[in-house]
Amino acid sequence: MISVEQALTHLFALVSPLPLEVVSLGDAQGRVLARDVVASRTQPPFAASSMDGYALRRAEVEPDAMFKVVGESAAGHRFEGTVKAGQAVRIFTGAPVPEGADFVVIQEDVTRRGTLITLGHRIADKDNIRPAGGDFMQGETFPAPRRLRPADIALLASMNVSKVPVTRKPRVAILATGDELVQPGETPGPDQIIASNSHGLAAMFEAEGARVQLLPIARDTRASLMQAFALAKDADMIITIGGASVGDHDLVAPVAAKLGMEQAFYKVAMRPGKPLMAGRMGDAAMIGLPGNPVSAMVCGTVFVVPLLRKMLGLGEKCTPVRHASLGAPLAANGPRAHYMRAGFVDGRLIAEDRQDSSLLTVLARADALLVRPVDDPARKIGDLVDYLPI
Numbered sequence: 001m002i003s004v005e006q007a008l009t010h011l012f013a014l015v016s017p018l019p020l021e022v023v024s025l026g027d028a029q030g031r032v033l034a035r036d037v038v039a040s041r042t043q044p045p046f047a048a049s050s051m052d053g054y055a056l057r058r059a060e061v062e063p064d065a066m067f068k069v070v071g072e073s074a075a076g077h078r079f080e081g082t083v084k085a086g087q088a089v090r091i092f093t094g095a096p097v098p099e100g101a102d103f104v105v106i107q108e109d110v111t112r113r114g115t116l117i118t119l120g121h122r123i124a125d126k127d128n129i130r131p132a133g134g135d136f137m138q139g140e141t142f143p144a145p146r147r148l149r150p151a152d153i154a155l156l157a158s159m160n161v162s163k164v165p166v167t168r169k170p171r172v173a174i175l176a177t178g179d180e181l182v183q184p185g186e187t188p189g190p191d192q193i194i195a196s197n198s199h200g201l202a203a204m205f206e207a208e209g210a211r212v213q214l215l216p217i218a219r220d221t222r223a224s225l226m227q228a229f230a231l232a233k234d235a236d237m238i239i240t241i242g243g244a245s246v247g248d249h250d251l252v253a254p255v256a257a258k259l260g261m262e263q264a265f266y267k268v269a270m271r272p273g274k275p276l277m278a279g280r281m282g283d284a285a286m287i288g289l290p291g292n293p294v295s296a297m298v299c300g301t302v303f304v305v306p307l308l309r310k311m312l313g314l315g316e317k318c319t320p321v322r323h324a325s326l327g328a329p330l331a332a333n334g335p336r337a338h339y340m341r342a343g344f345v346d347g348r349l350i351a352e353d354r355q356d357s358s359l360l361t362v363l364a365r366a367d368a369l370l371v372r373p374v375d376d377p378a379r380k381i382g383d384l385v386d387y388l389p390i
């Protein structure tokens with residue numbers, strides 16, 4: 001058995017960053033920017049008013065000063081003239097500040113009669129002008145790699161970038177195996193259960209930016225497994241679920257080997273998730289996840305998600321652990337790293353009582369995987385522990 005860290009090293013060696021594709025801005029949310037993007041314009045492109053009011057010369061601002069309003073500058077329609085001594089231009093938020101003006105008095109501080117305005121007694125120092133290029137300049141770089149968030153999309157739009165170079169989505173084929181499995185919505189026989197893992201993992205990988213292909217459930221025969229693998233031809237990564245252990249019907253490893261899989265490792269010193277296997281299978285990375293539902297989801301979180309990030313060009317990093325203080329004591333851990341389902345109560349982390357790897361209700365209500373290192377000693381309330389948010 002190898003450690004979680006050793007397994008991750010082997011796994012990273014199985015995948016490489018994928019090529020880029022160009023998508024329209026409307027399709028860029030959540031995608032990973034693959035190349036630096038350069039602003040094709042300056043924003044704002046002119047000095048702009050940040051308030052509705054009157055543009056005039058700062059040097060003339062004094063209590064009760066009077067000005068003649070000689071025109072208007074609105075957003076999209078600038079005042080073409082120059083503001084001269086004793087003159088003001090009606091101006092609105094976002095409008096270009098006219099030549100000659102260097103100050104905007106907000107309209108609340110002004111009394112207007114006809115074309116004349118009188119300033120109030122106290123005018124704040126703030127000029128209410130946004131300088132040209134105050135947000136960004138033409139030629140400024142928006143750096144890759146970066147997973148694009150809504151605010152990034154707004155910024156790229158503002159830079160007049162309408163097409164975005166992003167890393168192609170990793171194509172992940174998920175293959176559930178087992179005679180006992182039927183799809184959600186089907187009617188299971190008396191000895192059957194619903195295939196849950198493929199759907200949980202598909203959701204996890206798609207949230208990370210993968211395109212998931214759910215293969216038909218393979219029965220516990222070599223022929224059925226072969227057939228299912230054959231459908232995964234275009235995949236960058238093949239994930240099998242179940243059939244990874246030592247039972248007579250655990251056929252994934254021998255069938256994968258027959259199909260040319262070069263196994264990088266089998267079995268990791270972790271709980272849940274011990275019977276994990278991985279290797280190269282043709283052009284794809286193949287990862288065999290254990291069948292127990294929580295084991296499959298934990299392995300997805302700890303191993304597959306970091307690989308997808310590497311494929312997306314986000315670098316070779318395991319998901320960083322966070323720290324929290326314990327809300328209940330923990331017994332000493334054994335020789336396998338333990339990823340315990342745990343929840344926050346009043347800001348402190350408490351491990352669930354039941355940690356069996358079949359319990360999806362426990363996983364679904366958990367906030368975190370509390371990470372216990374190999375041979376971690378007993379812990380008391382208030383001790384700092386590592387966790388992965390889920």
Ligand SMILES: Nc1nc2c(c(=O)[nH]1)N[C@H]1C(S)=C(S)[C@@H](COP(=O)(O)OP(=O)(O)OC[C@H]3O[C@@H](n4cnc5c(N)ncnc54)[C@H](O)[C@@H]3O)O[C@H]1N2
Binds near residue numbers: 193273357
């Ligand atoms: N003698 C031993 N028995 C087992 C060992 C061991 O070391 N020696 N390891 C145990 C551990 S740990 C795990 S985890 C499981 C993993 O076994 P497999 O990967 O071969 O998985 P299966 O036997 O096919 O299934 C286990 C369990 O999970 C259910 N399952 C499978 N696929 C799905 C799915 N897609 N959705 C929902 N549930 C699924 C399956 O019905 C079984 O209940 O082996 C232990 N045994």
Ligand code: MOO
Binds near residue numbers: 270271273275290292
């Ligand atoms: O270690 Mo198995 O992966 O729990 O239940």
